[in-house]
Amino acid sequence: MKYDIWYSAIDGDYYKTSDTLEEANNDFAFVLTMYRLVPLFEMRLIEIDSQGEYKVIKSFKNMKANNKDIVMAKAYYNSRTCKGE
Helix, strand or coil: CCCEEEEECCEEEEEEECHHHHHHHHHHHHHHCCCCCCCCEEEEECCCCCCCEEEEEEEEEECCCCCCHHHHHHHHHHHHHHCCC
16 A cells, blocks of 8 residues: 655645555644645545555645635745746
């Protein structure tokens, strides 16, 4: 089994693969803590078996943000952080 954490935050979309559920749970908690002051829009912890089938174990969704807000927030964030390019 492998475990993927996928998350969408103001600074981009990311995923991380873990070999154990314990490691994946720790990473899930770390991401929630890391983004406590910065918008985290959505996150999932997914279990993937040897046949490639997956099952969502945990999920988080920021209920205050809709898709339009997310796109606008990411565009604003990118415009503020990509100076000099």
